[in-house]
Amino acid sequence: MTVAVETGLWQLDATASTVGIRHRTMWGLVTVKGSFGALSGTGEVRPDGSAVGTLTFDVASLDTGNAKRDTHLRSADFFDADHHPEITFAARGAELRDGDQVRVVGQLTVRGISRPLSLTARLTDRDAAGLTLDTEFSVDRDQFGMGWNQLGMIRGRTTVAAALRFVRTTG
Numbered sequence: 001m002t003v004a005v006e007t008g009l010w011q012l013d014a015t016a017s018t019v020g021i022r023h024r025t026m027w028g029l030v031t032v033k034g035s036f037g038a039l040s041g042t043g044e045v046r047p048d049g050s051a052v053g054t055l056t057f058d059v060a061s062l063d064t065g066n067a068k069r070d071t072h073l074r075s076a077d078f079f080d081a082d083h084h085p086e087i088t089f090a091a092r093g094a095e096l097r098d099g100d101q102v103r104v105v106g107q108l109t110v111r112g113i114s115r116p117l118s119l120t121a122r123l124t125d126r127d128a129a130g131l132t133l134d135t136e137f138s139v140d141r142d143q144f145g146m147g148w149n150q151l152g153m154i155r156g157r158t159t160v161a162a163a164l165r166f167v168r169t170t171g
Helices: 068-074
Strands: 009-010 016-027 031-034 039-045 051-056 085-097 103-109 113-127 130-139 158-170
Touching: 031 068, 039 158, 085 113, 103 130, 113 158
Parallel strands: none
Antiparallel strands: 009 039, 009 158, 016 031, 016 158, 039 051, 051 085, 085 103, 103 113, 113 130, 130 158
């Protein structure tokens, strides 16, 4: 059974949302975890039930709990925050499917490099105040010009986990 989501404009509730990353380093022995503290986003659910929207993460707000590492991650070796202060995901289409599954197709832009990204999110909470989408997917950082890998310490893909709370702003 497909449950409809109300049409109209939606706003990301940044205080109730999280976007985190994790990546295995030190030859797979250590998992570095971090989260973006500054998020924003808007979306629109169209009358046909499809949705579009944009999410933005402030690169400088990435916190891994280690100031030296965070400074390095903001440098040109990784996110290059001075030249590319934001990461964006533009959802070109999102459709609620079988129950609580949402298929999202869009474009992820990191360091000014855009790549297509498709993912599945789960509608985990829906009430009069809004809705929450949870997702987890992985990205290849090399595709975004983040190939720095001193002594081969960093391998594999980076996992992104997000819990995004949206509130309806208009009908």
